[in-house]
Amino acid sequence: MTRLALMIDLERCTGCKSCEVACKAEHALGPGERRNRVVWLGGTASEENQGRPPLDFLALACQHCERPACLRACPVEPKAITKDPQTGIVQVNEDLCVGCGECVTACPYGAMGYDAGGHHAVKCDLCVERRADGEPTTACASVCPTNAISFGERDALDRQAMAQDRRRIDNDPFLLGPATIYLDRTDPLRPALDARERTVPAVIDPGHAMAGDTTAYPYGVKRADRLADRIEPGGCNICFNSCTTKFHFHKGRLVKVTGNEEDPVLQGRVCPKSQLSLQLYSSTERLTQPLKRVGARGENAFEPISWDQALDEIGAKMAAIRAEHGPEALGLFSGTRTGTLTNRGYIRMFAKLWGTPNFVTTEPFCSSGKNLAYSMIQGYSGPGNTYTEGDMGSAALHVYWGDNQAETRPVHFGMINDWRLERGARMIAIDPRQTVTASKADWHLAIRPGGDMALGLAVAHHILSQDLHDQEFCDTWVLGWERWRDFIVEKGYTPDWAAPIADIAADDIRRLAEEIAAADGCILYGSRGINQHMNSTQSNRVLMFIAAVTGNWGRAGGAYFNMSASLPIDLNIPEERCAKISRPKLRTSPVGWTEAMLQDRPYPLRAVIANNNPMALWPDQTETRKAFAALDLLVHVDIFPNETSAWADYVLPAATGIEKGEVGRACEDRRIVWIDRMIDPPGQAKPDGWIWIELGKRFGFEDVLREEWKDSARFWDEALISNIQLRGVTQKRLHSTPYRWVRFPVETEQAPEIQTLYLEGTSAHGAPAGHRFPTTSGKLEFWTEALEAKFEPYGLSALPEFYGERESLVDMAYVELLDDDAVEGVIGPFASGGLAPRGRIVQPDETHPAANLRAQGYTLELLTGRPAAPHFHSWTHYAWQAQEMWPDLYAQIHPDTAAELGLADGARVTVETSHGSVEALAWIYPGIRRHAVFVPIGWGERQPFNPWRPVNFLTDKSQRDPISEQTNLKSLLCRVTPV
Amino acid sequence: MLTGRPASSNDTDLADSRLTAIVIAAVAAASAGLVLSPGLPEDLGRPGGPLLQSAAIIGSMLLVASFVAVLLKKIGHPGKAGFRAHVWLASVGAVLVIVHSTGSVAKIPSLLLLSLAGLVALGVWSRLAGSKRMARTFGSKLAGFSKPDEATRARLAELITHKKSLLSTIDSNALEAVFSLKPRHWITAPGTALTYHRAVMEEHRLIGTRASVSLAQAYWRPLHRLLAWGFVAGLLIHVITVTVFAGYVADGRAVYWWRIAEWGS
Incomplete structure (x- = not known):
């Protein structure tokens, strides 16, 4: 007998639920119908857990018991449930099953599923049919981003567990002889898992009813009709992980999206979002024809029109606005949904031909601060390291500082976590919440929101004052480091100074600094937790400084790693065809456009073409919606209807991913993943490139926005890769591998890819010989006279003077913007040279705005951010399975706060700031700071399954970094009340 | 629906x-x-x-x-x-x-x-x-991943042994691991079948079978x-x-x- 089994590693599992998506796709399961599920297990903090509340993820499927309780409970003869004597696999025969549910009751693991639509039991059979079709492993194991699931002969798995000396969970309290092996967490001090002591959050998998007609393909389709007759390699275009995928087709229909096991880096790992794109491509909610508004704005009343009529009318209205207000009166906004080729290519071309400087993306909400900081210091925006074993895998210390990578880029985290465990590297997480990333860390520092810059300065102070820095690297490769050192010491940014601001003990700050300095390779991961603050640029610079002075720059296994790597695209437009722009760009952040839309100040902005969903994305939705209501023309280009389309004059249906040909999002480690056009868009939907080229024809742009560039592959080769770093990333080279990616910079098709940039002894790509970094000096530049001069117009200095947030539970120094968005301010030397507000650092006193808000009862710290792995902005809210897993907007609240408010887990609450309010369901979670509340992004009022008001009703458009215009989305004062 | x-x-x-x-x-x-x-x-x-x-x-x-x-x-x-x-x-x-x-x-x-x-x-x-x-029951029971109660486990071991011994009378070819009583067992060996059934009921009680759902x-x-x-x-x-x-x-x-x-x- 060769008993087969799964082995689940709780140290690796991050609860991303990729396995659930794979299972449902493999077996065409519908809503509520499960063969597996990842159960999130919370719990209360205890001494046994060193004061940290436990958070574990139990990947649950049939245990394939030696004495299966389900089989013995089955009343049918012959049994509808059988056990294979050779493999030990327990299977259900759905034809014999009468749906009585006795097996569901009998299984003490809760691992027997049930199809409430078809009235029969369903269960894991270790993918018998899939393996019979030649696949070597189960669907769940094949996709797991973290290698938490292994499938094989039980004896071999057993030996593997023993070889790793791993503690197992005793999952046989009832002598049923389960085959599944569970490896417990590795911390020997943690008590063994006892699920009875744990809690399951009410907001995850609550079992909401879901209408059958909204559950799109492949629910209920026979296996024979889902078997692929063609498989194409490509990639996911949703997030920065840029997962390589395979698209499976049956008679021309997309039937499955899986990872690409031929990819030497990702090796088939893929997150739930990539797989859920199948449901997006098949969704019945898609926009399929151009629409013209017939009712009032927001009424959502439209009539279908032809593309010609839509583009002719839009063109005529744009021309009229240009004639009356000038070309700058057109604003163009795009983002994730729009796609890289359009963001970086088609729209930028159109904007240059048209003559508007007012084209922005979502960057000021996500990453503009870090992009600017990288450019200032390194001369190029993005880290130079890669997710390879020899580079990031070789680090001795991983510090996640405001980066919840496990939930936001689960595949990359899975790789890091794997290498960490194999190498014995340490992991530290600095985050106001015990995120999934923090739950895996050896040490979690629950920092106060807005305290990162203070903590960073104190870490730097301790390293420098204790001579823990890398003197040789500093002297050789860092310009202006002594000036920074002297400034930090002079200002007294000590651990004792930072402790009350960051709410972290001074001794812990010292220990953190010493660990970073001592590690033979430390990667500081920063992300939105660092970026989304009013001190975004300076906080990023401080963390970059820490990495640099400890020699963690330009080496394998050492870095400041704040994703992602910007694509260096130079547009191929003849200079003489660029229209003259006579007015500077309005604010770099589109939320700074609202006065131009409402009051025509500093100059009018009368038309906006929105290529994603500003009515959920833009901070301060109250003001945003007033501004959009005042426009003369709002055109919305999207794949799904949402709040923005409800307010638009015209709605244009767009294509996505394999419907149009695309590259993945700007990947973290410089991989450019190409996605071929493989299917037609639904109905009359068109690729974004097609739309911009056709619109351009209305204005005579066809000599530049050429007809043949509707072919995205041609557009890539002919228009986008003239930069020396991209010249080798041709279609030919992209198609030369079975995984369709090339890592830039590569100057020619033959040039080898570079694992780690800026290594000692190398010159930066395109820089003069000896210039290790692509700055003017060839060194990392922390302070130069030129840089200081650039800061001066803002009223700030290139030296890192501390300021935090305006809204906090402690009164921090904050930056006051001296120019509101109705006035011009100054022409900023950074951020595309647009109009920018001047700033002034205000030291805390009794008139601090935070004190005023606290007096009004706003006594909780609100932070916003990404929800769990299956969601990404609004995309996945149209995928029924993502909605089944995480349907409702939630507010994570500490149990003590909840007790004060009399809240139960799952209760409906109102979260209110001085800027607005939303309702959400309470998720009572001891892993969040005592006075913090976390509300995730992505929900909207017009989403088809579980509509909720977007979190940006709580945020404030005026709290922006004056340098990068990054909005503070991480530290606002709020209050919570039960509904 | x-x-x-x-x-x-x-x-x-x-x-x-x-x-x-x-x-x-x-x-x-x-x-x-x-x-x-x-x-x-x-x-x-x-x-x-x-x-x-x-x-x-x-x-x-x-x-x-x-x-x-x-x-x-x-x-x-x-x-x-x-x-x-x-x-x-x-x-x-x-x-x-x-x-x-x-x-x-x-x-x-x-x-x-x-x-x-x-x-x-x-x-x-x-x-x-x-x-x-x-x-909705899927994933709602965590008893199988809870710290085992040794007394329960010992009694379950006894019951399994007992059931195996009864099977020699009821159905000598049957395996306890996958066996459940059929109508013919109640006819051919009603007394032993009843004893077996009672052992099954006790096993269910120890596992908490019916108590695990609504x-x-x-x-x-x-x-x-x-x-x-x-x-x-x-x-x-x-x-x-x-x-x-x-x-x-x-x-x-x-x-x-x-x-x-x-x-x-």
Whole structure:
């Protein structure tokens, strides 16, 4: 007998639920119908857990018991449930099953599923049919981003567990002889898992009813009709992980999206979002024809029109606005949904031909601060390291500082976590919440929101004052480091100074600094937790400084790693065809456009073409919606209807991913993943490139926005890769591998890819010989006279003077913007040279705005951010399975706060700031700071399954970094009340 | 509502919408029968009259057939076809029996109507609502991942050994790991089968089988079975009483219905 089994590693599992998506796709399961599920297990903090509340993820499927309780409970003869004597696999025969549910009751693991639509039991059979079709492993194991699931002969798995000396969970309290092996967490001090002591959050998998007609393909389709007759390699275009995928087709229909096991880096790992794109491509909610508004704005009343009529009318209205207000009166906004080729290519071309400087993306909400900081210091925006074993895998210390990578880029985290465990590297997480990333860390520092810059300065102070820095690297490769050192010491940014601001003990700050300095390779991961603050640029610079002075720059296994790597695209437009722009760009952040839309100040902005969903994305939705209501023309280009389309004059249906040909999002480690056009868009939907080229024809742009560039592959080769770093990333080279990616910079098709940039002894790509970094000096530049001069117009200095947030539970120094968005301010030397507000650092006193808000009862710290792995902005809210897993907007609240408010887990609450309010369901979670509340992004009022008001009703458009215009989305004062 | 589209099943399920339609039609038919029957000539409109007694006979036979259709799954007949037959036969049978009753609820036979209503209600609940609860059960039990209780484990070990020893009498080729009692075991070795059954019940209690789900989910089926057996037994009693002890049933009134004997007058 060769008993087969799964082995689940709780140290690796991050609860991303990729396995659930794979299972449902493999077996065409519908809503509520499960063969597996990842159960999130919370719990209360205890001494046994060193004061940290436990958070574990139990990947649950049939245990394939030696004495299966389900089989013995089955009343049918012959049994509808059988056990294979050779493999030990327990299977259900759905034809014999009468749906009585006795097996569901009998299984003490809760691992027997049930199809409430078809009235029969369903269960894991270790993918018998899939393996019979030649696949070597189960669907769940094949996709797991973290290698938490292994499938094989039980004896071999057993030996593997023993070889790793791993503690197992005793999952046989009832002598049923389960085959599944569970490896417990590795911390020997943690008590063994006892699920009875744990809690399951009410907001995850609550079992909401879901209408059958909204559950799109492949629910209920026979296996024979889902078997692929063609498989194409490509990639996911949703997030920065840029997962390589395979698209499976049956008679021309997309039937499955899986990872690409031929990819030497990702090796088939893929997150739930990539797989859920199948449901997006098949969704019945898609926009399929151009629409013209017939009712009032927001009424959502439209009539279908032809593309010609839509583009002719839009063109005529744009021309009229240009004639009356000038070309700058057109604003163009795009983002994730729009796609890289359009963001970086088609729209930028159109904007240059048209003559508007007012084209922005979502960057000021996500990453503009870090992009600017990288450019200032390194001369190029993005880290130079890669997710390879020899580079990031070789680090001795991983510090996640405001980066919840496990939930936001689960595949990359899975790789890091794997290498960490194999190498014995340490992991530290600095985050106001015990995120999934923090739950895996050896040490979690629950920092106060807005305290990162203070903590960073104190870490730097301790390293420098204790001579823990890398003197040789500093002297050789860092310009202006002594000036920074002297400034930090002079200002007294000590651990004792930072402790009350960051709410972290001074001794812990010292220990953190010493660990970073001592590690033979430390990667500081920063992300939105660092970026989304009013001190975004300076906080990023401080963390970059820490990495640099400890020699963690330009080496394998050492870095400041704040994703992602910007694509260096130079547009191929003849200079003489660029229209003259006579007015500077309005604010770099589109939320700074609202006065131009409402009051025509500093100059009018009368038309906006929105290529994603500003009515959920833009901070301060109250003001945003007033501004959009005042426009003369709002055109919305999207794949799904949402709040923005409800307010638009015209709605244009767009294509996505394999419907149009695309590259993945700007990947973290410089991989450019190409996605071929493989299917037609639904109905009359068109690729974004097609739309911009056709619109351009209305204005005579066809000599530049050429007809043949509707072919995205041609557009890539002919228009986008003239930069020396991209010249080798041709279609030919992209198609030369079975995984369709090339890592830039590569100057020619033959040039080898570079694992780690800026290594000692190398010159930066395109820089003069000896210039290790692509700055003017060839060194990392922390302070130069030129840089200081650039800061001066803002009223700030290139030296890192501390300021935090305006809204906090402690009164921090904050930056006051001296120019509101109705006035011009100054022409900023950074951020595309647009109009920018001047700033002034205000030291805390009794008139601090935070004190005023606290007096009004706003006594909780609100932070916003990404929800769990299956969601990404609004995309996945149209995928029924993502909605089944995480349907409702939630507010994570500490149990003590909840007790004060009399809240139960799952209760409906109102979260209110001085800027607005939303309702959400309470998720009572001891892993969040005592006075913090976390509300995730992505929900909207017009989403088809579980509509909720977007979190940006709580945020404030005026709290922006004056340098990068990054909005503070991480530290606002709020209050919570039960509904 | 979910649509019944099991991807891997080749047999046709009775969809919720179809079941709902059948039940609504049955209720409508029964109601119409009850409303119209008083309008019939006295001979025909009485429960024991030739028309309604014939309805009762046919209805009872259909209900017994419905009962048997479910039992067939125990002896190797396909479950889904049996279930469809169970629903159709029970629905038509119930209509006829209800019409036969003429809505009289003051007498002892109305207990049969009550149990019939209970059976229908439980059956419909299990398909329309219970099935969703069953689906939601996945991942809701964590007992299997809890710290084992050694006393429980020791007692379970004893029970397993005990069951294995009993199997030598019940079915010497059977493996305890996958064995459950079948009707023939109750016939060939009733005493040992009962002992075995009691061991199984104790095992369930130790594991917390029925306590691991809601009361309704745990007990709808035992209750449905109990009511079904009770109904069949009651039906048998009623048939025997009215046909053999017709005099007793008439209690001094005229015996106007077809009968075998008038004992008990």
